[in-house]
Structure formats: structure tokens, C-alpha cells
Amino acid sequence: MLAVLIWTLSCSASLAVGPRIVSMNVCSDQLLLTLADPDQILGLSRFSRDDWQSWAAGEARRYPILSGGAEDVLLLKPDIVVASLFDKRTTRDLLKAKGLHLVEFTVPRTLDEVKDQTRAMGDVVEHPERATAEIARLDAAIALARATATGRHYRVLPLARRGFVSGDDSLVNSLLSEAGLVNAAGELGFSAGGFASLEAIVKLRPDFILVSEAGDRAEDDGRAFLLHPALARFYPPGKRLVVPERLTVCGGVMLAEALDRLTAELQRVTQ
Template identity: 35%
Template structure:
């Protein structure tokens, strides 16, 4: 066995053997976190956002590196002074958390290992409507021992959402075009956001591929009243964003038929989605007035 591979195997073996001992030493029963955990680690951006908004600072052992990036995070300022990880097993074990909060589709290897050795893990799903958002906020708040903060966040979200929703829906035919031509499907939280803003999602009628992408030709022929794009990030071009700078979409923008929304506002199912509803409602009013 090559020396490099042998070294990696040795490190992993030592971590896996040490983790059960650490768990036993601190009396961590599997899936049974303390009522008020004191060493919380979050393993994806959406968990980061809720933890940073709901927990006491001294409860948080670490968030992910993504929480500090203002391009995708709504809590970059709050995360600036918090330790971060890349979600690797050895990083999390070393922190000796008494609660780990993860997403359903991220860091699966790490989550699986943590469960096997007995660390308490709360996995967050992907809400498909506003009730799901409210339930997830309350679930995280309860797990952190901060249920009152969860109730307060939900109340604030509901107030902002009520203020953002139009009194008279415009029913403008709307298409969301994200990087790499991803759109929002019927039955998703993105679709619920469009409906709350008084808009009609045309993704269902024009069709998507199995990955949820819409070809540019289909988007152009859909003749949508409003196309929702990710706001451009100055100085950070990418192939994924190239489609959003296509001349077809540029022409629609000149006609006042596009609106740009910062990606960070609807990457995660948190209270900030009320801001998305507000921006879309305003864009619809402007479009109707043209």
C-alpha cells in the first residue's frame, strides 16, 4: 500500500475509533440532544441561517464556510466571528457537538458517520410551502432550546409576508430562469412564492427536463409577461450564469419584462422569502403600469 494511502487510512481509523469514545465520554445518546444544546454545528447553508438567527452565540460551535459568503448567505455578517468548517467528518468529530443540524441532501457521508457513532443529528427537509417554512423554523428553534425565538420569527415572517402580498393579484404569466436554466416547478416553494406575489408560473405549460431545466428556446417562445432572473454578481462570471446574459434575455430586459432577485434571498426556506414576494409584487405592478 502506498505511504500516502496508508497515512489516510490510519487517520480515518483513528477518528472512527475515537468518536465512539468521545460520544460515550460525554453521554451522547443517538438522536437525543440535550434540551438546551451548548455545542451546535450546522452542516449546510440553510441550517447555518436558522442557527445564526435563533441560537445564542455561545451555543454555536461552528457553521459552514458558505455562511460567510454574502453572495449566497443572508447571515454573512453574523457568521463573520463564528468558527467554520467544510463539513468534513474529522472537523465535526473534533468539535464534539451535542447537536448537529444538517440538510437532507448535503454532507451525506459525514451525516451517516455521525449517526453511526451516536452524535445527535437533526436533518432538515426542503419545505414546499409556507407552512413547511414555519414548521422548519419552529423545529430548529425547539431543538436549540429557543422555542420563543422560533415563534417570534414566524410571527415576523407572517407580518412581512402579509404586507408584501398584493391586494389584487396581477396573474402575470411568469417564468423563473436560474443559473444553468433551472426553473421552479409546480408544487415547490418557489412556486408558492410566485403565487403569493399574485403571479402564474408558466413552467408547467412549457415543460422542463428531468433535472428541472428549461431550454432557452422554450423560454423565449413562452412569451411570459415577466421573467425572474438571478441578480448578477459583479466580478464573478461563471458558465452557469452565461445563459442569463444571453441576447434574448437582454432584449426582454429592455422591454421591461425581467426582474432580478439576489440568489441569497431564495436559496433557503427562511423568513427572507417574504422579501422575494415583496420584490416580485413590486415588479408586477411596474410591469402592469407600463
């Protein structure tokens, strides 16, 4: 009887761990880190510890890093591999040919798509209740941002290095629209996004520009564009909304924090 009880408990413990998973993409890394149990994670992408790209870079340092090729994934023998459709196709095809189970995610363009992917990852790791909680957190952040921006109809231009503007077909646009803000990129004729000239940006005169960092240091030409004297004159700190890029580069649970940061920035510049 004792032997049967021990065997039952050991089986229950092994079942509780759930599928053993590796992630090949920095965006799937972050979903996995949020929703899975630590024992489920066998390895993460080579960019998982990059503070610029990964909101969860600190936590990712607890786990092995993959090279990006198929060999180390095969050695780990995971139950599931999560990847992006933008990851190298030959690698994904090889892993499938070797019999591994791949779950492939697209790049979300809207917050509704982000919620769908969060639910999907919750199902992959067998913790749907965690996905539900993260979606509720995102909905709460959306509601708070909307309440802050209600009735203001601000025109905001998302502006990145070298003058790149995120257009209507982008995750940043979805963040702005869900918060009740207007993406001014449409007035420049951008849908997917593109590079705008300094003259066009100054002439557009949005209420605010959305940038990924504050400060007056230009470490390279791309950053120098954002610090050009013309932009500094028309868009001083009081006309800049600062949301770190690591909060918006991926579609995932970090977007709740991105919206909270956007809300705080709106409160700062409108006081």
C-alpha cells in the same frame, strides 16, 4: 448562604446558554444564526460565509468554519448537530455512531414546510418564541405581496443560469403562488424544473421573468444566456423581476426578505 447563592446563579447562567450546537449545512446555518444565542453556536458549515449562497454570510464570519468531515465536529463535542438529509450520509452515520445527537432537516418545497422547519429549529435552540416571531414576519411579507399582486394574475417564469426553470415542485414556485402570481414553467411541461430553450422562453411570452441579478455583464456562459439579445429584446428591465438567489436558495427566515424584494419589484415594474 453566600456560597449557595453563587452556586445557584452560576447554574442558572449555564442553563441559560442552552444546547451547544454545530451546523453542517448552509441552510441550517442561517436558521441557527437567526434563532440561537451566539454562545450556543460552536461552528458552521464550510459554505456559511459564501455571499452567493448565504443570506447571513456576514454574521457567519464571527464563528468557526467546519471542514465538512466528522473529525472537527467530534473535537467540538456539541450537544446537537444540525444537518440536511443532503449532507454526506457517511459523515452523518459516523457522528451518530459516535453518540452525537443529530437533527436532520429535509429541503422544504413550500412556505408551510419552511414554517415547520423554523418551528423545529426554534425548539432545537430552545427559543420557540423567536421562531414564532420569524413566522409572523414571513406571514406579514406574504400578505403584503398578495395585496400588491391582487387581481393582476401575472404569469412569471423563474429563469436562472443557462436557461434553468424552477417548476411547480420548488420553493420559488411556492413564493410565487403565495404572492398570487402564476409560475409559467407549468406551460413548458416542467414540474421539478429543467432547462428551457431560448426559443421556448421567447415563444411562451410570460408577463415577467424572475432572475437573480440585474446588470449587463456576463462573467461566464451561464450568465450570458440571460443576456442574450432575444431575451434582452422581449424581457428588458421593465419585464424582469430581480430577487437575489441568496434569498431563495434555502428555506428559512430570509424568505420574508425575498417576498419583500418581490413586492418592491412588482411595484417597480407596474408603476
